[in-house]
Amino acid sequence: xxxxxxxxxxxxxxxxxxxxxxxxxxxxxxxxxxxxxxxxxxxxxxxxxxxxxxxxxxxxxxxxxxxxxxxxxxxxxxxxxxxxxxxxxxxxxxxxxxxxxxxxxxxxxxxxxxxxxxxxxxxxxxxxxxxxxxxxxxxxxxxxxxxxxxxxxxxxxxxxxxxxxxxxxxxxxxxxxxxxxxxxxxxxxxxxxxxxxxxxxxxxxxxxxxxxxxxxxxxxxxxxxxxxxxxxxxxxxxxxxxxxxxxxxxxxxxxxxxxxxxxxxxxxxxxxxxxxxxxxxxxxxxxxxxxxxxxxxxxxxxxxxxxxxxxxxxxxxxxxxxxxxxxxxxxxxxxxxxxxxxxxxxxxxxxxxxxxxxxxxxxxxxxxxxxxxxxxxxxxxxxxxxxxxxxxxxxxxxxxxxxxxxxxxxxxxxxxxxxxxxxxxxxxxxxxxxxxxxxxxxxxxxxxxxxxxxxxxxxxxxxxxxxxxxxxxxxxxxxxxxxxxxxxxxxxxxxxxxxxxxxxxxxxxxxxxxxxxxxxxxxxxxxxxxxxxxxxxxxxxxxxxxxxxxxxxxxxxxxxxxxxxxxxxxxxxxxxxxxxxxxxxxxxxxxxxxxxxxxxxxxxxxxxxxxxxxxxxxxxxxxxxxxxxxxxxxxxxxxxxxxxxxxxxxxxxxxxxxxxxxxxxxxxxxxxxxxxxxxxxxxxxxxxxxxxxxxxxxxxxxxxxxxxxxxxxxxxxxxxxxxxxxxxxxxxxxxxxxxxxxxxxxxxxxxxxxxxxxxxxxxxxxxxxxxxxxxxxxxxxxxxxxxxxxxxxxxxxxxxxxxxxxxxxxxxxxxxxxxxxxxxxxxxxxxxxxxxxxxxxxxxxxxxxxxxxxxxxxxxxxxxxxxxxxxxxxxxxxxxxxxxxxxxxxxxxxx
Numbered sequence: 001x002x003x004x005x006x007x008x009x010x011x012x013x014x015x016x017x018x019x020x021x022x023x024x025x026x027x028x029x030x031x032x033x034x035x036x037x038x039x040x041x042x043x044x045x046x047x048x049x050x051x052x053x054x055x056x057x058x059x060x061x062x063x064x065x066x067x068x069x070x071x072x073x074x075x076x077x078x079x080x081x082x083x084x085x086x087x088x089x090x091x092x093x094x095x096x097x098x099x100x101x102x103x104x105x106x107x108x109x110x111x112x113x114x115x116x117x118x119x120x121x122x123x124x125x126x127x128x129x130x131x132x133x134x135x136x137x138x139x140x141x142x143x144x145x146x147x148x149x150x151x152x153x154x155x156x157x158x159x160x161x162x163x164x165x166x167x168x169x170x171x172x173x174x175x176x177x178x179x180x181x182x183x184x185x186x187x188x189x190x191x192x193x194x195x196x197x198x199x200x201x202x203x204x205x206x207x208x209x210x211x212x213x214x215x216x217x218x219x220x221x222x223x224x225x226x227x228x229x230x231x232x233x234x235x236x237x238x239x240x241x242x243x244x245x246x247x248x249x250x251x252x253x254x255x256x257x258x259x260x261x262x263x264x265x266x267x268x269x270x271x272x273x274x275x276x277x278x279x280x281x282x283x284x285x286x287x288x289x290x291x292x293x294x295x296x297x298x299x300x301x302x303x304x305x306x307x308x309x310x311x312x313x314x315x316x317x318x319x320x321x322x323x324x325x326x327x328x329x330x331x332x333x334x335x336x337x338x339x340x341x342x343x344x345x346x347x348x349x350x351x352x353x354x355x356x357x358x359x360x361x362x363x364x365x366x367x368x369x370x371x372x373x374x375x376x377x378x379x380x381x382x383x384x385x386x387x388x389x390x391x392x393x394x395x396x397x398x399x400x401x402x403x404x405x406x407x408x409x410x411x412x413x414x415x416x417x418x419x420x421x422x423x424x425x426x427x428x429x430x431x432x433x434x435x436x437x438x439x440x441x442x443x444x445x446x447x448x449x450x451x452x453x454x455x456x457x458x459x460x461x462x463x464x465x466x467x468x469x470x471x472x473x474x475x476x477x478x479x480x481x482x483x484x485x486x487x488x489x490x491x492x493x494x495x496x497x498x499x500x501x502x503x504x505x506x507x508x509x510x511x512x513x514x515x516x517x518x519x520x521x522x523x524x525x526x527x528x529x530x531x532x533x534x535x536x537x538x539x540x541x542x543x544x545x546x547x548x549x550x551x552x553x554x555x556x557x558x559x560x561x562x563x564x565x566x567x568x569x570x571x572x573x574x575x576x577x578x579x580x581x582x583x584x585x586x587x588x589x590x591x592x593x594x595x596x597x598x599x600x601x602x603x604x605x606x607x608x609x610x611x612x613x614x615x616x617x618x619x620x621x622x623x624x625x626x627x628x629x630x631x632x633x634x635x636x637x638x639x640x641x642x643x644x645x646x647x648x649x650x651x652x653x654x655x656x657x658x659x660x661x662x663x664x665x666x667x668x669x670x671x672x673x674x675x676x677x678x679x680x681x682x683x684x685x686x687x688x689x690x691x692x693x694x695x696x697x698x699x700x701x702x703x704x705x706x707x708x709x710x711x712x713x714x715x716x717x718x719x720x721x722x723x724x725x726x727x728x729x730x731x732x733x734x735x736x737x738x739x740x741x742x743x744x745x746x747x748x749x750x751x752x753x754x755x756x757x758x759x760x761x762x763x764x765x766x767x768x769x770x771x772x773x774x775x776x777x778x779x780x781x782x783x784x785x786x787x788x789x790x791x792x793x794x795x796x797x798x799x800x801x802x803x804x805x806x807x808x809x810x811x812x813x814x815x816x817x818x819x820x821x822x823x824x825x826x827x828x829x830x831x832x833x834x835x836x837x838x839x840x841x842x843x844x845x846x847x848x849x850x851x852x853x854x855x856x857x858x859x860x861x862x863x864x865x866x867x868x869x870x871x872x873x874x875x876x877x878x879x880x881x882x883x884x885x886x887x888x889x890x891x892x893x894x895x
Contacts, residue, residue: 067106068096069093069096069100069103069106069107069110070110072089072092072093072096073093073107073110073111073114073133075089075092075093076089076090076093076129076133077126077129078129081123081125081126081129082125084129084132085129085132085133090133090136093107093133093137094136094137094140094141097137097140097141098140098141101141101146104137104141104146104148104149105148105149105151105152107137107149108134108137108148108149108150108151108152108153109152111130111133111134111152111156112152112153112155112156112159114126114130115127115130115131115156115159115160116159118130119159119160119163119168124165124167124168127160127168127171128171130156131156131160131171131172131175134153134156134175135175135178135179137149138150138153138178138179138182139178139182146184147184147191150179150184150191151191153175153179154191154196156172156175157172157175157176157179157196158172158195158196160172160175161173161195161196161199162199166208166213166216166217169203169217169220170216170217170220173200173203173220173221173223173224174220176196176224176227177223177224177226177227179227179231180226180227180228180230180231181227181230193228193231193232193241194245194246196224196228197225197228197241197246197249197250198249199224200220200221200222200224200225200228200253201221201225201249201250201252201253202221203217203218203220203221203224204218204221204222204225204253204254204256204257204277204281205218205221205253205256206218206221215276215277218257218277219275219276219277219280221253222253222254222257222277222280222281222284223280225250225253225254225284226280226283226284226287228241228250229241229250229284229287229288229291230287233291242292242296242299242300243299244299244302247299247300247302247303248303248306250288250303251285251288251300251303251304251307252303252306252307253281254281254284254285254288255281255285255304255307255323256281256307257277257278257280257281258278258281258282258285258319258322258323259311259313259319260277260278282326285326285330286326286329286330288300289326289327289330289331290330290331290332292331292335293335294334294335294338297331297335297338297339297342298338298342300327301327301339301342301343302342304323304324304327305342305343305346308320308323309372312372314372314376314377314380314381314384315372315376315377315379315380316380317380317381317383317384320380320381320384321383321384321387321388324339324343324384324387324388325387325388325391327339327388328388328391328392329391336391336392337392337400339388339392340385340388340389340392340404341400341403341404343381343384343385344385344403344404344407344408346381347378347381347382347385347407347411348407348411350373350377350378350381351378351411351414353373354373354374354418355414355418374425374428375415375418375425375428375429375431375432376428376431378411378415378432379428379431379432379435382408382411382432382435382436382439383435383439385439386435386438386439386442389404389439389442389443389446390442390445390446401443401447401451401455402454402455402458404443405440405443405455405458405459406458408436408439408440409440409459409462409498409501411436412433412436412437412494412497412498412501413462413494415429415432415433415436416429416433416490416493416494416497417490419493433497436501437497437500437501437504438504440459440501440504440505441501441504441505441507441508444504444505444508444509445508449509449510449512449516452505452506452508452509453509453516453517453519453522455505456502456505456506456509456522457519457521457522459498459501459502459505460498460502460522460525460526460529461525462498463494463495463498463499463502463529464491464494464495464498465528466495466528466529466531466532466533466537492533492534492536492537495529495532495534495537496534496536496537496540499529499537499540499541499544500540502544503540503543503544503547506544506547506548507547509547509548510551511548511549511550511551512551513577513579513580513583514548514549514579514580514583514584514622514623515579515580515582515583517548518548518583518587520587523587523590523591524590526541526544526545527590527591527594529541530542530545530594530598531594531597531598531601533603535601535603535604535605535607535608538598538601538604538608538611539605539607539608539611542608542611542612542614542615543611545615545618546559546611546614546615546618549615549618549619549622550618550622551622552571552572552573552574552621552622553572554571554572554618554621554622555614555618557569557570557571558571558613558614558617558618558621558668559610559614560610561610561613561660561661561664561698561699562664562667562668562698563697563698563699564663564664564667564686564697564698567671568667568668568671568672571621571672573621573624573672574624575624576623576624576625576628580622580623581623581625581627584623584625584627584628585627588628588631591619592631592632592635592741593741595612595615595616595635596635596638596639596739596741597741598612599612599639599642599658599661600642600648600650602649602650602651602654604654604657606657609657609658609660609661612661613661613664613665613698616632616635616665617665617668619632620632620665620668620669620672621672624672626730626731629669629673629730630725630730630731630732630734630735631734632665632669633669633721633725633735634734634735634737634739635739636662636665636666636716637716637718637735637739638738638739639658639661639662640658640659640662640715640716642655642658643655643658643659643707643710644710652703652704652705652706652707652708653702653703653704655707656695656696656703656707659689659696659710660695660696660697660698661698662716663685663686663689663696663697663698663716664698666682666685666716667682667686669682670682670683673728675724675725675727675728677720677723677724677727678721678724678725681716681717681720681721681724682716684713685713685714685715685716688711688713688714689714692711692713692714693710693711693714695707696710696714718735718736721735722735722736731816
């Protein structure tokens with residue numbers, strides 16, 4: 001009886017071999033009977049009973065005392081492990097677990113204990129049966145007590161993963177993946193997966209010499225990581241899988257398997273869907289990125305950057321581009337800008353590492369070797385930006401766009417600084433600059449037009465002013481002090497690179513209205529840069545003007561000066577709109593004035609004159625109005641007069657280039673207007689030049705010496721051109737007004753250009769002012785823009801307005817075409833010629849004092865009368881011989 005009590009009070013001691021029990025007086029560790037009490041052990045030695053393949057001592061008096069769940073668990077094991085799980089008994093165990101869910105935790109503990117024992121005894125078939133039973137219980141049971149059962153299950157999986165047997169590791173991974181796909185009703189918030197993350201990550205890096213086994217183990221590790229992510233990412237209250245500790249294991253493991261370039265190259269869209277480590281790692285990586293929220297983006301991207309640095313995958317950057325494209329297409333669209341920002345920060349960190357401005361932690365080499373840095377690495381990062389910026393640009397608005405451009409422009413500035421201070425790696429720095437410029441253009445290409453204008457203005461604001469290098473530091477970290485020549489070269493190079501960036505952005509813009517493409521501040525800054533010292537900088541500015549002026553794709557035909565023989569290619573010309581006319585009236589004088597001054601700069605190259613011709617030709621084609629044509633021809637005659645004026649010191653080649661520029665434009669003007677007399681005159685001049693001075697033609701021989709005297713027949717005649725224009729209804733009167741450019745903001749000493757008096761014939765110059773005519777009051781416009789005036793205009797018939805317009809036109813034509821003397825005589829017929837004189841006499845006669853009467857009794861009266869007669873006589877004499885400046889103007893001329 002005592003032995004039965006001892007047997008009934010027994011319990012298994014967890015973690016010890018199966019045959020050792022609490023309360024058992026037997027000390028023999030080598031006893032293999034597995035009896036539960038001493039009373040049964042002697043009997044079992046004589047006639048052992050085999051239950052489930054194990055020698056059990058509970059066949060007699062103790063079998064009935066064992067818990068039911070243990071008996072049910074024992075019954076699922078067959079006598080021969082090759083037979084597999086006993087299905088009928090497994091169904092009984094499942095029914096018992098569903099009927100008594102409170103026993104699930106004990107069932108799990110008992111199964112875990114058996115698995116631990118079977119592993120230690122190398123009975124792998126029984127381990128497989130135990131794991132299969134555990135999987136079926138997991139799928140069948142969804143009770144609240146499943147959490148405790150899961151703890152036992154995870155202990156079993158962990159025990160299998162700790163084994164060095166690959167088969168057990170694969171078995172554990174399969175069970176864990178099945179568990180990960182089960183949605184629990186009540187998740188456990190104290191459950192931790194640190195061991196599984198570490199173990200599955202190590203499986204992803206398995207290096208088994210057997211290729212097939214290595215592939216299976218890596219696939220198992222990837223599936224395990226995928227299961228961990230799925231199990232933990234759905235609930236934020238569970239273990240934080242986005243923690244840096246976990247991500248630094250998961251992400252590199254995925255990238256390591258994605259690096260197999262041969263496997264990626266062998267895959268085709270038509271190939272059978274065979275799962276490989278590359279495809280599974282890519283799918284898992286996409287899933288991780290797709291589940292990442294805004295706050296977790298950095299947790300994933302930083303391990304990616306660290307992996308690319310450690311394995312030096314920026315050069316070449318094929319894999320890095322491949323990786324970041326996966327990232328950009330996997331994350332939510334609104335988070336794409338965060339990736340760009342993190343990548344830009346990484347680029348900043350690379351620059352700080354190169355200049356030694358980073359922290360000590362940043363400069364420590366990584367475990368894989370030295371930290372990758374240098375211009376080639378920066379170029380690789382920027383090229384990654386180039387490929388992914390298209391995806392992110394559509395989601396970037398407002399300040400985020402300017403931040404990206406600001407950062408890239410700063411890197412351009414830094415690159416030029418490094419290049420100027422250190423002559424080594426010049427080609428690498430140039431390649432980096434080209435990559436940055438291309439990235440700027442690619443980013444701008446995906447922005448709306450209004451943002452492109454803002455970006456161009458932003459870039460132009462970053463370009464150093466031409467007057468000195470000290471304005472270009474902008475507070476950035478720079479190199480040690482440089483010599484003046486080196487600073488000047490750096491300044492010019494920075495201007496050139498920044499303007500090339502602006503040109504790249506401008507090429508992505510489609511101009512509709514010039515007023516929108518050229519805001520006032522932007523145009524003025526651009527014109528100031530067009531007079532910079534360096535000819536290459538001026539050339540880039542002209543190219544920017546070409547890009548923004550060309551609205552009808554005429555630039556290819558106008559990019560080269562014509563040979564003045566063959567006709568100009570087909571050009572698309574449209575009527576000038578009202579908005580463009582207003583723009584040209586407002587900004588045309590400044591634009592033409594800067595072209596005039598640009599043509600005088602002594603260090604111009606042939607490409608500069610070619611660019612000036614293209615600018616003039618685009619203005620003529622895109623703004624083909626009568627006023628613009630007259631102003632351009634007027635400018636051409638002013639440029640033609642420059643070599644002979646002596647106002648500017650020029651070389652012979654410079655003079656010849658100016659004449660060639662004029663000839664090219666006159667030839668184009670003749671082709672566009674199709675005026676026979678104008679074309680005939682242009683052809684005659686070109687013929688004379690071809691025979692006598694071929695150096696003055698656009699594609700003539702390069703002049704090396706002085707030019708000499710140019711024959712009159714080789715110059716374009718202003719009178720002939722004016723007559724040709726007049727014959728077709730144009731008003732060529734402005735051609736005879738001397739051209740005087742407006743004063744520009746060119747720094748002193750940069751160019752010796754002509755400065756003359758203001759052009760009184762300009763549309764923007766007012767001749768009279770209030771201060772210059774103190775005795776008169778300026779007249780207000782005839783039409784007042786008020787509410788009453790608008791109502792009146794709406795109520796009046798259209799005929800009234802037309803009559804008023806016709807009357808104004810007649811008066812205007814009268815004063816335009818009628819000679820001055822005829823106007824004077826006509827006015828004298830309608831008005832009294834001495835009307836002004838009479839008013840003057842009337843005013844003088846009203847001065848205080850006694851009037852002249854017939855009574856002259858005193859000397860003072862006599863003197864007054866005598867003085868009055870003398871004044872009348874003097875006025876009469878003046879009327880007979882009045883000088884030119886005292887001629888009585890008609891009343892209409894009096895202001």
